[in-house]
Amino acid sequence: MSNIVQVQGRRSRRGGIDPTITVCRPTEQAVVYLMVRVPLKQDETDTEIEQKGKFFNGLKRRAIATMIPDRKSQTQSVILCLCMLILVWMIPFQEAVSGEKSNIYYGSLQHRLIKDGFDAHTITELYNHPKVYFEEKGITLFLFHREAKLNYDRFISSRMIKKARQYMKTHEPVLLKAEKDYGVDKEVITAIILVETQFGAILGGPFILNTLSTMAALADPVVRERFWEELSNSNQVTRKKYETWVKRKSKWAYNELKAFLKYTARENVDPVDIKGSYAGAMGIAQFMPSRIYTLAKDGNDDGRIDLFNHSDAIASVANYLRHYGWYPGIGRKEAYKVVLHYNYSSPYAKTVLRVSSLLKG
Numbered sequence: 001m002s003n004i005v006q007v008q009g010r011r012s013r014r015g016g017i018d019p020t021i022t023v024c025r026p027t028e029q030a031v032v033y034l035m036v037r038v039p040l041k042q043d044e045t046d047t048e049i050e051q052k053g054k055f056f057n058g059l060k061r062r063a064i065a066t067m068i069p070d071r072k073s074q075t076q077s078v079i080l081c082l083c084m085l086i087l088v089w090m091i092p093f094q095e096a097v098s099g100e101k102s103n104i105y106y107g108s109l110q111h112r113l114i115k116d117g118f119d120a121h122t123i124t125e126l127y128n129h130p131k132v133y134f135e136e137k138g139i140t141l142f143l144f145h146r147e148a149k150l151n152y153d154r155f156i157s158s159r160m161i162k163k164a165r166q167y168m169k170t171h172e173p174v175l176l177k178a179e180k181d182y183g184v185d186k187e188v189i190t191a192i193i194l195v196e197t198q199f200g201a202i203l204g205g206p207f208i209l210n211t212l213s214t215m216a217a218l219a220d221p222v223v224r225e226r227f228w229e230e231l232s233n234s235n236q237v238t239r240k241k242y243e244t245w246v247k248r249k250s251k252w253a254y255n256e257l258k259a260f261l262k263y264t265a266r267e268n269v270d271p272v273d274i275k276g277s278y279a280g281a282m283g284i285a286q287f288m289p290s291r292i293y294t295l296a297k298d299g300n301d302d303g304r305i306d307l308f309n310h311s312d313a314i315a316s317v318a319n320y321l322r323h324y325g326w327y328p329g330i331g332r333k334e335a336y337k338v339v340l341h342y343n344y345s346s347p348y349a350k351t352v353l354r355v356s357s358l359l360k361g
């Protein structure tokens, strides 16, 4: 009885190739089932797709030639397949999984946005933009993100505190104005801006439009199922946890997406060009789009709210903290609760207050 290696591929212009490598014995159930997914670029030509197909056909031939004559054991078969999978990943296909083109995922989301009052032409054009794709990789990171595991200690190093003092010196007039206008200590504003983006040095990776659209699109059962198929290969999350997370986050992301689209339209900035955190927070102070409308402020009085501008970011943080209860002379216990509103993480709030206290000392 020989082992059989099958390489099957499902091709589509937008969804990519999903070759499945299966190792099994004919009279038994599949012993090993491995799958690797190779996405295609939106503009990939038929010839390029054909070349990828040929590669997998070659893989299949080599695998069968190796395994059938020698009747290799299951273990050897698995090792061979794993080696081949590694080879597959090493092929310099230009498009990462996260870069997969989107319309197959974003169809129902577009309908929903249009139904909720967004201009049909603008939405269709936006989701056909080459930079818009399903942000699979980023959303996976978000799902597995563990706030408590982040290394907050680095923010209280002498190097960081020195940088914070320099920042306070550079932006002293704006910080003093914010302190006067909002009654919020300049040290705590500085501490938040340090921890959020290291004073604007780290402004995020993925494009916010893709991050929020991807999470919002998971409200569609078809998209949700497809993404689950990707995730379930990692064995890091149960179906139950996934469903709970999706239910909560897709609703939240949809509201954030609407706020983001309104904000970018109001400020006349291109929504496809703004990068943010894995959760969709933007700018020097990492505001979520919904908060921009209610709590962001124009710190430099130019009539615009630009969260990539330090004066606007400083005033916005001050207003945010005041809104959640900060007042001059606030005690540590109360201050801790207010900072938690910025990011609901105990290590985060403790670090912000520690930095603030070091800056005062």
Ligand SMILES: [Ca+2]
Binding pocket: 297, 298, 299, 300, 301, 302, 303, 304, 305, 306, 309, 312
């Ligand atoms: Ca401004």
